[in-house]
Amino acid sequence: MTSLLPLKSGTDPSADRDLDPELLGLTEEQADEILAAISSMTARRILDVLYDEPRPTSEIATALDSSVQNVSYHLERLEDADLVEVVDTWYSAQGREMDVYGPTNGGLVLYAGAETTTPSLKRALGRTVGGIGILGAVSVIVHLQWARSGPFAPARRVAPIGAQPADPTLQESIVQFLTGPGGVLLGAWLVLIAVVAVRWYWHRYRPAREHA
The missing domain is CATH 1.10.10.10 (Winged helix-like DNA-binding domain superfamily/Winged helix DNA-binding domain)
Incomplete structure (x- = not known):
């Protein structure tokens, strides 16, 4: 005679057991x-x-x-x-x-030994700074290409008739960069780097240090 009792429960014992190492x-x-x-x-x-x-x-x-x-x-x-x-x-x-x-x-x-098993904050910061430097250089190149692109080129300051058009000041150049595609691209990359850095700190570095 077959038993009416189930061999297994109706729930999966593996479900909802998101265990950390x-x-x-x-x-x-x-x-x-x-x-x-x-x-x-x-x-x-x-x-x-x-x-x-x-x-x-x-x-x-x-x-x-x-x-x-x-x-x-x-x-x-x-x-x-x-x-x-x-x-x-x-x-x-x-x-x-x-x-x-x-x-x-x-x-x-x-x-054995915390330094070889936990992520290095100093190394991570070094890589982040290096990455920001590369991204900054790429953003400047994008901005310079945009500045030379015909009708989209930033207008120079108005100069008297017969005089040579004045080059933009440093402040104007910075504003043009920040409001142009190069600045927008750099800002988006910085936000992405910040999000990745925060996730790395809370989900890898901090738990590893607490167990070290």
Whole structure:
């Protein structure tokens, strides 16, 4: 007789689990517990399986061709090290509850030395300044081409009859650049660089420094 109880719950245990990678220095206290938990190849294979898809103990054992008792032992150690957790509950054909395990993070990264593993703010600023210099040069070239382009050329100041037309002052040249296509192009690039820099700082540099 077929059981009316579902084998799996109606929700995907992987859904809504947007996990961040875990950065852990080798000298941190938690490193000893984690290294002890993953010292066995079986434990590492369990983690690999669970990163692919959350599963109950019996399915993990089947995937690894191991016993349920052996998998349960390593799952307990991984859970104590805060590497896996119960993310859902399924039911067997006999109606028995089965805990579904999944990783507690999006990836485990063990590192030695913060300077080699965290993004360099000084290097990023250097690249940004260099990029702005290149973009500025390109913008000036665009402006000069526009300034020489026939009917779109900026008008010179009116000079007395017979006199040579006066060249624009420095202030007028700056205004012409800022209001021309070169200035608009440079402004758009600067805004884009600022947005990318802010996203890099909040999503890469700041989290990495907090874990360092």
